[in-house]
Amino acid sequence: MTNNTVGSTARVLGAGLRALLVLTLVCGVAYPLAVTGAAQALFHDRANGSEIKDPHGRVVGSSLIGQRYDLPPKDGEEAPAADLRWFQPRPSNGLGTNSVNTQYALLLSGATNRSGDNEELIRWVKDARAAVVKDNTTATYEVNPADVPPDAVTSSGSGLDPHISPAYAKLQVHRVADRNGLDVRKVRALVADHTTGRLLGFLGEPRVNVLELNTALRGLTEHS
């Protein structure tokens, strides 16, 4: 390699580096700051995570992020038991575990990535189905295993799915009414109020936001 080609290689590499730095200022500083400014001005609540509050004004989470509704964990228990007073979300068997940077108890997302013929997934689905049937059968209402919808026994992609299908919500109505000493019709009406249809009739799937539903349910139990 002659000095000339070394020199021209260095020149073009220098140009590459300068181009990168300049464009980093444009795309990595100016752009995100401009978008953040506009987003905070125009859509303040949504840009900050769509938090929702209960009737007392306490923040109970985000309408977009699914939560667990469990009893306080008992000693020696591997996983806390579901608090059956509240509507239950989808399973989330694939959430990440806080690792390298574990000083945080951070909200993590994640899927199980199990295939349809995976033994573990088959067992999870069977166990979840049996639990859904058992938990939701009350003295006056028996769950037919064939009525358990797929979302009730499978983990979502994010593990943070805020929704369940209307079928799964409907299946939980008797249990929730029973545990809270509420009239079944009242709970059923509450579910109907919190069911979202497809946008414009064809976008997405009908669904029920579990946190919003449970927040409204808590309001109902506190008033009665």
Place this chain on the structure above:
Amino acid sequence: MSPQAAGLLQLTALIAALALACRPLGDHMAKVYSSDKHSRPEKWIYRAIGVNPAAEMRWPSYLRGVLAFSAASVLFLYLLQRIQGSMPGSLGFSSIDPDQAFNTAASFVANTNWQSYSGEQAMGHVVQTGGLAVQNFLSAAVGMAVAVALVRGFARSRTGELGNFWADLVRGTVRVLLPISVIGALVLVACGAIQNFSGIHQVGQFTGGTQEWNGGAVASQEAIKELGTNGGGYFNANSAHPFENPNPLSNLFEIFLILLIPFALTRTFGRMAGSLRQGYAILGAMAVIWIGFTALMMWTEFAHRGPAFEIAGGAMEGKETRFGIAGSSIFAVATTLTSTGAVNSFHSSYTGFGGGITLLGMQLGEIAPGGVGSGLYGMLIMAVIAVFIAGLMVGRTPEYLGKKIGTRQIKLAACYILVTPALVLGFTAVAVALPAPADSMTNSGAHGFSEILYAYTSGANNNGSAFAGLDADTPWFNTTIGIAILLGRFLPMVFVLALAGSLAEQRPVPETAGTLRTDKPLYAGLLVGTILIITGLTYFPALALGPLAEGLAS
């Protein structure tokens, strides 16, 4: 309405939106890359870089620009991750290990966005916003520049000049990607995607106590992640995460962004090559494959074959309630037929055939419609191969767009289509033969093989999605996938630019009665057939061991 019917309507709405947007955008891009005017901010940028944007480059100089810029980018992004632990704005996260930092730097610079890290617990604000998201723009702009250089090769005659790389890079960024991203990001925020710099903070939760959120510039990264067919998610769950993709409207909008530039570039091609009908033929071939794949995917996912899905009553594992089967299937096909690799549902938990469709989509070379820029040049290479095959059948010297496809041209095209299969199949074979890599599999048997095949297919084709059961954060996978990514991106670019140079030097051949009409549906059909046969012959044995075996067993 049944979910199937709603899904077809979503697909129809998507096609309509693309049809409306591609014409004006395609024309706009043709103007951007043909204009000889520079705006004031652009002049400042050229002065800072120290280049003359009007200087024409022959193919070796154009290639040197691409490689030098990309090398600087890899180095910068690598160092940024390596010093994260001692930088402010890093949320307290530690520096990234060398093998993972190399993998991630290669991956984002090569428009791949394979991620062996988990976004919310590894990358702070500075690396995400000032490093990774920047490459979302720039790697896309580089892809578009190379595609435009190839188009100029067809359009120009008796010159070796292909334009100026720096001008193409800057214009693609500031005149095409930035404006659309600003609008796109705000649409996503309006839907509920977050956009703040509040870092890690606590938020109350229903049962008492708090949860910790990682805030960030998510919407601004999400918009360019889809528009630039990049795919690297802010969060581990990528576009399945509600803060990245909050509702069905944002979902369809993100799919629209993924497909927008790749389809619109066919119009740009037609404009610049002087015949819109030539662009339509390419567009037709792309659209036929895309719609066919989407229909097949919906069919197999709604049919939910596979033991776990049959017990559950539907293939909802790894899918979000708000998107359902249809919204997930349309996204999965769009992301693997382009070089995006963003996911709104997890491909590893698709049915056996569904997983196979995502794999095959990438193996086609991501040309229907393909990555930003890389889709168009990949498709034009296949177009050259198709006229060559047609020429052999009738015994005439093949030509395309008035240029002779001679020995040199067909050698370069052949090299192009051999690079990625060699990388995919070679690395997969070695990984399967070695004892250690197999320990990374989550699933066993045919699906376990698919996890490894998927990883190298995704890397070498610059897709970036995964059968994410594979624990890819090992020195072996970080290093070999990083190498596959770099070779799979830059070797094909060498052949494309060399081809462009050789075409631009030719004098045009006059069209005669015997010239194959490459602007007709018959030719588009021949092109689709060529693509399917070449890919099929290359990958069938590997697919038979993985997804086909799994699909047929269920």
